[in-house]
Amino acid sequence: MRKNGIVLSSLLLALMISMALISPVLAAITVSSPLWLSPLFKGADTFYGAGDITAYKTGSTAKLALTVDRNDVARANISAVKVWFDWGVNYTSTEVSEDSPVQLNSTNPKRVFNIEFTAPATTVASNLFKHSYKIYIEQVNSTTGPKKIVATYTSATYSDFVVYSSDQADARDLNQKVDAYSEPTGGFTSAEAKVLWQKGIDEAGRGDTFYSVAEFANAKTSYQNAINLYESAYTAEESYAQDYRDSQTNYNNALASSLNAQAKLNETLANAALIEANATAVQAQAAQASVDAALTNAYAWLSFGIGWILIGAGVIVYGLRKLKPPA
Numbered sequence: 001m002r003k004n005g006i007v008l009s010s011l012l013l014a015l016m017i018s019m020a021l022i023s024p025v026l027a028a029i030t031v032s033s034p035l036w037l038s039p040l041f042k043g044a045d046t047f048y049g050a051g052d053i054t055a056y057k058t059g060s061t062a063k064l065a066l067t068v069d070r071n072d073v074a075r076a077n078i079s080a081v082k083v084w085f086d087w088g089v090n091y092t093s094t095e096v097s098e099d100s101p102v103q104l105n106s107t108n109p110k111r112v113f114n115i116e117f118t119a120p121a122t123t124v125a126s127n128l129f130k131h132s133y134k135i136y137i138e139q140v141n142s143t144t145g146p147k148k149i150v151a152t153y154t155s156a157t158y159s160d161f162v163v164y165s166s167d168q169a170d171a172r173d174l175n176q177k178v179d180a181y182s183e184p185t186g187g188f189t190s191a192e193a194k195v196l197w198q199k200g201i202d203e204a205g206r207g208d209t210f211y212s213v214a215e216f217a218n219a220k221t222s223y224q225n226a227i228n229l230y231e232s233a234y235t236a237e238e239s240y241a242q243d244y245r246d247s248q249t250n251y252n253n254a255l256a257s258s259l260n261a262q263a264k265l266n267e268t269l270a271n272a273a274l275i276e277a278n279a280t281a282v283q284a285q286a287a288q289a290s291v292d293a294a295l296t297n298a299y300a301w302l303s304f305g306i307g308w309i310l311i312g313a314g315v316i317v318y319g320l321r322k323l324k325p326p327a
Helices: 002-026 165-181 191-212 215-325
Strands: 035-037 043-044 051-055 061-069 076-085 089-093 103-105 110-118 132-142 147-155 158-164
Touching: 002 110, 002 147, 051 061, 051 132, 051 165, 061 076, 076 110, 103 110, 158 165, 191 215
Parallel strands: 051 158
Antiparallel strands: 035 061, 043 051, 061 110, 076 089, 076 103, 076 132, 132 147, 132 158
């Protein structure tokens, strides 16, 4: 019993010494959160439940950037930067190795390391669920001479990596394009455009349904149909607006022509009225001339009558003188 106690105490002492030696080294560096560069999609994808994902298309190049900080230690000799995935593969940065480690010190306290790899086939990394991964940073005792690993940093487990199949990647891309469409402010005016837009909404809904049950090829087709219908709705609305503008222009032109014709008619009527007024004036002048002629004629006859009266009076006087007896 006493012997077992001594052995146990020895093991605990060795463990404490190991922790005392290793813990400060393990605590020496800090690593930034994973930064995935140029993913095909980053955000919420309801197919995978809650939380954002980072997705790459199978066969494309996945790029991971990690910032390693020496923290407060004098030196940290980084010999490996790796990412391990749950499909059982490690991917390692080519910017550092055990033969050529990178030292972080007061002059060079931080360093960004990049890891690139080809997103595997969905037969290796299924596209039906999110994959988990961890970051590993290894340190060696020196940058020269014989080297040995003295510490390994292990990150927490991340569970947001997705490998899209080709059809799924296409469907996701089309879905983002579908979401970018919106009705014009105030809605559509054309009845045809309204019908086409509603058909587009229905087709997009079908695409969402197909996507939710992993029918990615059908989802891709429905999303493309939705885009085509949305575009047709915009075209129909533009044609309707153009026809309206043309009819408005024609109406304005017809109205202007009508007003111009009315103006010409008014001018003609005014000219006719002026001619009629002139004719009336001429008739008035003719009537006046006729009156003046009649008056002149009356004066002539009056003068003629007076002449005859005077002649008659003279004849009477002459006759009376002829009848006077001789003295």
